[in-house]
Amino acid sequence: MLNGDLTTAKKHFFSALSDETRLSILYALKENGSMCVSDICKATVKDQSLISHHMSCLRNCGLVNTEKNGKFVVYSIKNELISQILDLSDRHVKEMFEGILSCDVVKNKRS
Amino acid sequence: MLNGDLTTAKKHFFSALSDETRLSILYALKENGSMCVSDICKATVKDQSLISHHMSCLRNCGLVNTEKNGKFVVYSIKNELISQILDLSDRHVKEMFEGILSCDVVKNKRS
DNA sequence: TTAACATATGTATATATGTTCATACGTTTT
DNA sequence: AAAACGTATGAACATATATACATATGTTAA
Numbered sequence: 433m434l435n436g437d438l439t440t441a442k443k444h445f446f447s448a449l450s451d452e453t454r455l456s457i458l459y460a461l462k463e464n465g466s467m468c469v470s471d472i473c474k475a476t477v478k479d480q481s482l483i484s485h486h487m488s489c490l491r492n493c494g495l496v497n498t499e500k501n502g503k504f505v506v507y508s509i510k511n512e513l514i515s516q517i518l519d520l521s522d523r524h525v526k527e528m529f530e531g532i533l534s535c536d537v538v539k540n541k542r543s
Numbered sequence: 544m545l546n547g548d549l550t551t552a553k554k555h556f557f558s559a560l561s562d563e564t565r566l567s568i569l570y571a572l573k574e575n576g577s578m579c580v581s582d583i584c585k586a587t588v589k590d591q592s593l594i595s596h597h598m599s600c601l602r603n604c605g606l607v608n609t610e611k612n613g614k615f616v617v618y619s620i621k622n623e624l625i626s627q628i629l630d631l632s633d634r635h636v637k638e639m640f641e642g643i644l645s646c647d648v649v650k651n652k653r654s
Numbered sequence: 655t656t657a658a659c660a661t662a663t664g665t666a667t668a669t670a671t672g673t674t675c676a677t678a679c680g681t682t683t684t
Numbered sequence: 685a686a687a688a689c690g691t692a693t694g695a696a697c698a699t700a701t702a703t704a705c706a707t708a709t710g711t712t713a714a
Contacts, residue, residue, distance in 0.1 A: 469691060481693085484692050484693080485692085485693080502690095504691085505692090
C-alpha cells in the first residue's frame with residue numbers, strides 16, 4: 433500500500449463525514465439501530481434518489497453495513513470503531529462549537 | 544446551541560480533515576511535536592501562502608494550537624482528543640483501504 | 655530607518671461535489 | 685404477466701473549495 437494512496441483514502445473517509453445530509457443519516461442510524469432506505473428518507477426528509485447516492489458514499493467508505501431483506505435494503509452503522517470516532521468527534525465539536533462557527537468560511541455561507 | 548448549528552459545526556470539523564494538504568500537515572505535526580510555518584512548508588513541500596490558509600482552517604476548527612515565538616508562529620496538535628480521533632480514523636482507513644479506493648469518485652479522479 | 659525575514663490575507667480561477675431529474679433494475683403482489 | 689413498490693444509477697447544473705498570485709502586516713537584524 434502506497435503512502436499517497438493511504439492519504440487519499442483518509443481524505444475520502446473524512447469527506448464522507450463532511451456533509452450535513454450524510455451526518456444526519458449516520459445519526460439517524462445511530463439512534464434507530466438499523467433502517468431501510470425509505471425510513472431514512474422519512475427521518476431526514478430527503479428524496480430517495482439523494483439518499484441512495486449518499487448511502488453509496490457511506491458504504492464505499494466503510495461507514496455503514498448493508499443487508500438485503502426482500503425488496504428492502506437495511507443499513508446500520510458499520511461497527512464500534514465508527515461509533516467511537518463519531519462520539520469523540522461529537523465531544524470535540526461541542527467543546528469547540530463557537531470557534532468553528534466563527535470561522536470565516538462558515539460565516540460567509542450564512543450571508 | 545441550535546441542533547442545526549451543531550451539525551454545521553460537525554460538517555466543518557470533518558471538512559477540515561478532508562483535504563490531503565491539511566492531513567499531511569497534521570501528520571507532520573504529529574511526528575514532530577511542534578513546528579513553525581516555514582518548517583511545515585518544507586515538510587509538506589508547499590508554498591507559504593497555501594500553508595497559512597490551511598493553518599487558519601485548522602486553527603478555526605480546533606485541530607491545532609498556536610503559539611507565537613518572536614517572528615515565528617509555532618503550531619502543534621491541539622490535544623489528546625484530536626490525536627485519538629486521528630488514530631482511530633487511521634485504524635479504520637487501513638482496514639477499509641481497498642474499499643475506499645475502489646469508490647467510483649476516487650477512481651474517476653485518477654482517470 | 656531600512657532591509658530582510660516570517661506569516662497572514664484578499665482575490666481570482668479551476669475543479670470537486672451535492673442535488674435534482676429521469677430512468678433502470680430487482681422484488682413482491684395481484 | 686402486469687402493476688406496484690423499493691432501491692440504484694447516470695447526467696446536468698449550481699455551488700463550494702483548494703490553489704496560486706499579489707500584497708499586507710508584524711518582527712528582527714544591520
